[in-house]
Structures are given as C-alpha cells and as structure tokens.
Amino acid sequence: MLVPFTSLLALASLVVAAPLEKRSKVLASGNGMKSGAISKTLSWQSSGKLIQGGCPSTVKISSCYQVLLNSAGNLASRSLSDDSIFADSDDSHHQTTLSDAYYAETSPFLAPAEIGGPEYEEMTVEVEDSSALVKRASARQRIEMYSMPLAASGSTWTFTWKSYLSTGTSTSGTFFHLFQLLRRDGNGGYILSLGAVNGKAVVQDSIRGCSSCASIPISSFTGKTVSHTLKVKFGSSGTLSYKAVDSASKKTLLSYSAKGQMGSSASLKAGAYRAVTSGMSAVKAYVGDFAFKKS
Structure with a gap:
C-alpha cells in the first residue's frame, strides 16, 4: 500500500523535531571506578553513574552530562595513581611527576580549543581501570569531567562551563567539591575550588589559605x-578571576579574584567529588557546555 506523500512529510518533521536531550549514553554504571575520554580536550572519571545526554530540557545545558551518586555506595575507594596525568585530589595534597614525553605528545593540541561540533559524541572512548588503580585511605565518591591538555606555567586559559545541582542536596563539614582547579606541578592539590559545605556554596583558595573566599x-x-567563567594565568606570578552567574536571571552568585602563585600542569575538574558521611543524600547534578581557550 502506498503511503501519501503528505504523511511521509509529517513523519519526517517528527523525526527532525525530536529533542536532542532524549538521546543518552551510559559512560559509567556506578559499579566501580572508571575513566575515559570524550575528546582530546575533555576526559572523565567516575565511581558513580555518569550519563552523556538525556538531561531535562529545563536545565538548558546543550552538551550535557548527568552526574548521579547514591546516598551509599558508588565508592571511589580506588583511583588512578599519583604519578599519572589523571591523579586525583581531595582535602589532602598529592605530588605528581609528569614526563617530558607527555608534553611532547600533547603539544600539537595546545592551540586554543573549544569543545563542540559533531565530533563531540563520536570521539567518546570508555576506559576500564584495573591494575592502574591504587587504594585510597578514606571513603569518597567522585564524578568529574576534566580539561586536557594540562596548562603550563606562563599560559593563560579561560574555562567556561555550566552546572546544575538539585535542590535538597545535603552538605556537611567535610569536602564536597563541585569544581577544582587542580595543579600537578610538584606541590599538588587544588588551586581553587567551589564546595558545598555546611549549608553554603563556598569558593576556597588553598594557596592563599582562604577557606571561604566567597x-x-x-x-x-x-x-x-x-x-x-574561570580565567587563569598560571605560574608563580599569576592571576585568577572566577564568576558564577545564574543563567536565567544573569545575576552574579559568586565572584573571586586573586594574584600570585597559580601553579602549573593544571586542569579544571567539574562535577561532584565528596567525602562519605553519615546520612548524606544522593546527588543528582548536571554539567556541560565546556569550552577551554588558551590565549
């Protein structure tokens, strides 16, 4: 039986109009620590459930990732060792040694880069972590997207991204990072972070010893x-400026700036990374629309 041409057109319009946010891909299931790469400039690590796409349209993040942690389990009791480029950071500081070979390998990608375009999803690669993982001393959960390549001393980078943290997410007096600007230049630890601590969203600067900068x-x-928006000139005489804005109202929620030591071999890590505490809630968050530019 022949289908009327007008019916075919109607069907085609339905296909074209299908909302992109309904497409999704599970990158990590929450059954163990995993890591992978979205592109040459964006990687991830996850002990919880990390889903590419499928975010609610009301969140209004175009290239979006679902960040899901249970109220129990999803433990990152193991993660990548400190001498890898994917070294982790928490309330303690770690030292990381990076080889010259790594910089030689990544140097072609040091040009200004923005994440986006049709290759964004096509380059997704999932990596199972096994023998490379080392045991961590304290219980924590983590899902983080992070920038690559690492920012060198003297370079200036602007990092932009969007996030959404669901109402009712619990906080405590222990660390709960929503983003970290992490250095791996021999001193280790984060330069700047945004934490959900003791009922507040708090900007913390570990180099200047500021536990509640804003x-x-x-x-x-x-x-x-x-x-x-986070703009940083890295190195011993660096600068930093950070601003968090309500996407709908355009109201500035948090801002902070600083001068001095900004470290190097650094990257942005955004998502949810927290210590395990008694009575904590599950986490439902969304991150995405990442763009990293070197100037």
Whole structure:
C-alpha cells in the first residue's frame, strides 16, 4: 500500500523535531571506578553513574552530562595513581611527576580549543581501570569531567562551563567539591575550588589559605543552571578571576579574584567529588557546555 506523500512529510518533521536531550549514553554504571575520554580536550572519571545526554530540557545545558551518586555506595575507594596525568585530589595534597614525553605528545593540541561540533559524541572512548588503580585511605565518591591538555606555567586559559545541582542536596563539614582547579606541578592539590559545605556554596583558595573566599547559602545555588567563567594565568606570578552567574536571571552568585602563585600542569575538574558521611543524600547534578581557550 502506498503511503501519501503528505504523511511521509509529517513523519519526517517528527523525526527532525525530536529533542536532542532524549538521546543518552551510559559512560559509567556506578559499579566501580572508571575513566575515559570524550575528546582530546575533555576526559572523565567516575565511581558513580555518569550519563552523556538525556538531561531535562529545563536545565538548558546543550552538551550535557548527568552526574548521579547514591546516598551509599558508588565508592571511589580506588583511583588512578599519583604519578599519572589523571591523579586525583581531595582535602589532602598529592605530588605528581609528569614526563617530558607527555608534553611532547600533547603539544600539537595546545592551540586554543573549544569543545563542540559533531565530533563531540563520536570521539567518546570508555576506559576500564584495573591494575592502574591504587587504594585510597578514606571513603569518597567522585564524578568529574576534566580539561586536557594540562596548562603550563606562563599560559593563560579561560574555562567556561555550566552546572546544575538539585535542590535538597545535603552538605556537611567535610569536602564536597563541585569544581577544582587542580595543579600537578610538584606541590599538588587544588588551586581553587567551589564546595558545598555546611549549608553554603563556598569558593576556597588553598594557596592563599582562604577557606571561604566567597559564599552564598546553598539554597541560592541549587535548583538553577549556573554559568561559570574561570580565567587563569598560571605560574608563580599569576592571576585568577572566577564568576558564577545564574543563567536565567544573569545575576552574579559568586565572584573571586586573586594574584600570585597559580601553579602549573593544571586542569579544571567539574562535577561532584565528596567525602562519605553519615546520612548524606544522593546527588543528582548536571554539567556541560565546556569550552577551554588558551590565549
């Protein structure tokens, strides 16, 4: 039986109009620590459930990732060792040694880069971590997207991304990083972080010893899409400026700037990374629209 041409057109229009946010791919299931790469400039590590796509349209993050942690389990009791380029960081500081071979290998990608375009999903690679993992001393959960290549001393980078943390997410007095600017230049640890701590969204600067550089009640930060802009000149005489803006109202929620030591061999890590505490809630968050530019 022949199908009327007008019916075919109607069907085609339905296919074209299908919302992109309904397409999704599970990168990590939450059954163990895994890591992988989305592209040459964006990688990930996850002990919880990490899903590429499928975010609610109300979140308004175009290239979006679902960040899902249970109230128990999803433990990152093992993660990549400190001498790898994927070394982790928490409330303690780690030392990392990077070989000249790594810089030689990545040097072609040091030109300004933005994440996006049709190759964004096609380059997705999942990597199972096994013998490379080492045991960590304390219980924590983590899902983080992070920038590559590492930022060298003297270079200036602008990192932009969006995030959404669901209302009702619990906080405590222990660390819960929503993003970290992580250095791996021999001193280790984060340069700057945004934490969900003791009922507040808090900007913390570990180099300048500022545990609450700027803060707002966590209720003023959750339940909304937040646009982040972080511009950093790395090195011993560096500069840093950070701003978090409510994407809908354009109201500035948090801002911070600093001068001095900014470290090197650094990258941005965004998602949810927290210590395991009694009575903590599950985490449902969204991150995406990452862009990293070297100037």
